[in-house]
Amino acid sequence: MAMLSVSNLAVSRGGLPVLENLSFALDAGQALVLRGPNGIGKTTLLRTLAGLQPALAGTVSMPAESMAYAAHSDGLKSTLTVSENLKFWASVYATQDIEPALERMNLRGLANRAAMSLSAGQKRRLGLARLLVTGRPVWVLDEPTVSLDTASVALFAQAVRGHLATGGAALLATHIDLGLEEAKVLDLAPFKALPPEEGGMMGAFDEAFL
Numbered sequence: 173m174a175m176l177s178v179s180n181l182a183v184s185r186g187g188l189p190v191l192e193n194l195s196f197a198l199d200a201g202q203a204l205v206l207r208g209p210n211g212i213g214k215t216t217l218l219r220t221l222a223g224l225q226p227a228l229a230g231t232v233s234m235p236a237e238s239m240a241y242a243a244h245s246d247g248l249k250s251t252l253t254v255s256e257n258l259k260f261w262a263s264v265y266a267t268q269d270i271e272p273a274l275e276r277m278n279l280r281g282l283a284n285r286a287a288m289s290l291s292a293g294q295k296r297r298l299g300l301a302r303l304l305v306t307g308r309p310v311w312v313l314d315e316p317t318v319s320l321d322t323a324s325v326a327l328f329a330q331a332v333r334g335h336l337a338t339g340g341a342a343l344l345a346t347h348i349d350l351g352l353e354e355a356k357v358l359d360l361a362p363f364k365a366l367p368p369e370e371g372g373m374m375g376a377f378d379e380a381f382l
């Protein structure tokens with residue numbers, strides 16, 4: 173059975189549907205890359221799966237609490253050091269060991285630096301290291317490689333591979349080639365919602381605001 177099954181999902185932004193009738197499955201050990209032009213609804217879909225906004229329709233087989241979501245913003249505590257940030261998250265997710273996360277994302281040399289003094293790419297590495305201390309099986313990643321240099325992209329791809337190898341799964345929105353040859357690709361274009369006048373979904377609630 174699939175680890176995560178999404179059936180007939182419809183997601184919205186600003187009260188208007190952006191994607192409809194979306195179904196896909198993600199198995200343990202699998203990565204799925206979401207593709208589609210700017211504005212198609214990748215972020216909206218990932219936010220919906222992560223439980224940050226309700227779906228308009230459809231079902232998601234897994235609770236948001238089983239997913240680790242990495243958004244555009246890294247969500248760092250700026251006055252805490254790199255280690256302290258990771259320890260904080262480990263306590264939030266009730267996991268213990270931050271060492272593999274430091275190692276995997278090449279943060280050992282920065283462990284005692286305050287997060288606010290890191291470069292953009294270093295901050296991103298720390299934000300992504302958080303995934304490794306969540307202990308959660310499904311990683312939901314929105315443009316994870318923004319600000320990363322080539323070496324850090326490769327490091328991150330390795331971290332994703334490690335996660336898949338231990339039975340995890342990953343859903344990623346990315347415009348770049350991560351070098352994850354094993355990843356499947358889902359093109360979102362066929363699921364673009366029709367404008368309401370062409371028979372798309374719109375309820376009385378939305379109409380009240382037009």
Ligand SMILES: Nc1ncnc2c1ncn2[C@@H]1O[C@H](COP(=O)(O)OP(=O)(O)OP(=O)(O)O)[C@@H](O)[C@H]1O
Pocket residue numbers: 185186187190208209210211212213214215216217
């Ligand atoms: N606050 C908002 N109110 C209304 N519409 C919005 C709002 N935020 C985004 N949208 C619209 O919702 C649609 C989906 O946006 P979303 O950010 O999910 O796209 P995306 O595929 O992630 O794009 P990108 O590749 O540029 O990151 C876009 O057409 C966008 O303009």
